[in-house]
Amino acid sequence: MPKTTDALDTIVKVLSPYLGETMARAAARAHCEKLGIPVDSAEMSREHLDALVRKFAQGLNIFVGREKSAAVVSEIHAAIAARGAS
Numbered sequence: 001m002p003k004t005t006d007a008l009d010t011i012v013k014v015l016s017p018y019l020g021e022t023m024a025r026a027a028a029r030a031h032c033e034k035l036g037i038p039v040d041s042a043e044m045s046r047e048h049l050d051a052l053v054r055k056f057a058q059g060l061n062i063f064v065g066r067e068k069s070a071a072v073v074s075e076i077h078a079a080i081a082a083r084g085a086s
Contacts, residue, residue, distance in 0.1 A: 002084050004037070004044040007052075010079045014072065015056065018064060031055045053077070 002010070008028050015024035032039050035055065037048045044052075053076055060069035 002044055002080055004039055004041045007044045007080055010083050011076055014076045014079050
């Protein structure tokens with residue numbers, strides 16, 4: 001599993017074209033806080049990562065629609081997997 005900060009940086013990078021970097025970073029931190037995900041932990045668990053991505057998907061449905069939201073979620077998962085493989 002990725003480091004929490006690496007996972008958040010990756011999510012922010014993927015979401016920035018849709019929300020802007022500042023909003024994406026603020027939303028990531030706020031969602032982590034609401035979900036009880038410690039931002040400063042060494043590793044983000046699969047459960048926490050999945051919960052965080054689901055939370056973003058719900059909000060993205062409103063901004064970009066369900067199909068695009070699903071594509072963005074897939075992009076997030078692929079980016080995190082690629083970062084973990086490097």
